[in-house]
Amino acid sequence: MPTTHKTKVLIVGSGAAGYTAALYATRANLAPILIKGMQPGGQLTITTEVENFPGFPEPIQGPWLMEQMRQQVENVGATLIDDLIVKVDLGRRPFTLIGDSGNRYVGETLIIATGASARWLGLESEKKFMGFGVSACATCDGFFFRNREVAVVGGGNTAATEALYLTNHASKVYVIHRRDELRAEKTLQERLRKNPKVEMVWNSVIDEVLGAANPPGVTGLRLRDVKTGAIRQLRLEGVFIAIGHTPNTELFAGQLALDGEGYIKTTPGGVATSVPGVFAAGDVQDHIYRQAITAAGTGCMSALDAERFLAENEILAENEA
Numbered sequence: 001m002p003t004t005h006k007t008k009v010l011i012v013g014s015g016a017a018g019y020t021a022a023l024y025a026t027r028a029n030l031a032p033i034l035i036k037g038m039q040p041g042g043q044l045t046i047t048t049e050v051e052n053f054p055g056f057p058e059p060i061q062g063p064w065l066m067e068q069m070r071q072q073v074e075n076v077g078a079t080l081i082d083d084l085i086v087k088v089d090l091g092r093r094p095f096t097l098i099g100d101s102g103n104r105y106v107g108e109t110l111i112i113a114t115g116a117s118a119r120w121l122g123l124e125s126e127k128k129f130m131g132f133g134v135s136a137c138a139t140c141d142g143f144f145f146r147n148r149e150v151a152v153v154g155g156g157n158t159a160a161t162e163a164l165y166l167t168n169h170a171s172k173v174y175v176i177h178r179r180d181e182l183r184a185e186k187t188l189q190e191r192l193r194k195n196p197k198v199e200m201v202w203n204s205v206i207d208e209v210l211g212a213a214n215p216p217g218v219t220g221l222r223l224r225d226v227k228t229g230a231i232r233q234l235r236l237e238g239v240f241i242a243i244g245h246t247p248n249t250e251l252f253a254g255q256l257a258l259d260g261e262g263y264i265k266t267t268p269g270g271v272a273t274s275v276p277g278v279f280a281a282g283d284v285q286d287h288i289y290r291q292a293i294t295a296a297g298t299g300c301m302s303a304l305d306a307e308r309f310l311a312e313n314e315i316l317a318e319n320e321a
């Protein structure tokens with residue numbers, strides 16, 4: 001029998017943004033409900049070591065960090081629910097969301113923290129070595145490739161910035177692109193061209209990520225030249241897939257203003273969306289920084305703004321009564 005859950009603050013998504021929003025909203029006595037979604041813990045659960053989240057002098061594991069956040073949020077008394085939202089109605093307040101379970105969630109305010117998913121090539125071997133040399137986040141994992149050879153796949157701004165970042169650690173960075181020109185900004189292209197550690201591999205795609213089983217790790221790539229069909233192997237230890245991210249916003253299309261790439265539009269420097277009472281935090285509204293700490297920051301902002309919104313609207317309701 002489907003049930004209806006009502007709350008002042010409904011939060012969708014359980015990455016750093018969603019958990020931080022829940023932490024702040026709970027401590028503001030708003031009794032939020034957080035719906036965990038498809039990948040509880042979010043993108044950090046697919047990284048290994050995390051060294052750039054402040055407060056931890058030693059490297060920590062991404063999944064462990066998210067587990068700590070979950071426990072912290074539960075300890076302060078937030079309600080976390082395992083469900084996947086499949087339908088939303090933002091046409092009027094309170095907002096109604098329907099879960100895969102059939103349950104209804106009704107929120108006076110809504111915080112969307114559904115994140116973005118890194119796009120992957122879709123190779124079996126890529127999946128096999130994910131976290132063992134295959135990554136989609138140079139700032140998370142680049143440090144572990146100090147003085148090693150690595151590759152970045154892609155030709156956009158993300159690939160270029162990831163490659164440039166990796167030159168701070170790696171001894172060599174191949175940029176593997178399926179065409180013979182980059183779509184990255186000209187200034188980034190120029191910086192790549194000038195960097196002696198960067199070698200471009202044009203017109204090439206990865207056929208297979210090569211690796212060892214014990215200990216598990218990437219040992220190279222089998223590449224195919226898309227023009228000639230020629231196969232070659234590169235020996236290296238890390239490969240960073242940077243072929244774009246897809247914001248998880250399909251549910252909200254047509255109900256909230258999205259930008260040209262599908263990210264939720266928020267007020268400059270803020271987290272308010274085009275619908276009053278709906279806030280967006282983390283990667284679902286941020287295609288520039290995409291860090292755990294910035295996601296946590298906007299999660300905090302969205303809870304504080306939801307609290308303010310509720311207070312202002314209660315005052316309005318009282319005046320109208």
Ligand code: NAP
Nearest residue numbers: 121154155156157158159161178179183242243244245287
């Ligand atoms: P993007 O601009 O969409 O570029 C994706 C790249 O991956 C393209 O070069 C594309 O090749 C390649 N690609 C896509 N699918 C592929 C596949 N299956 N196999 C091999 N290659 C594939 O994505 P992005 O670089 O992540 O950038 C996303 C947005 O964030 C952009 O608006 C970007 O400007 C912004 N951004 C900005 C900065 C900055 O300002 N510094 C940094 C990062 C991101 P083709 O070129 O052949 O299509």
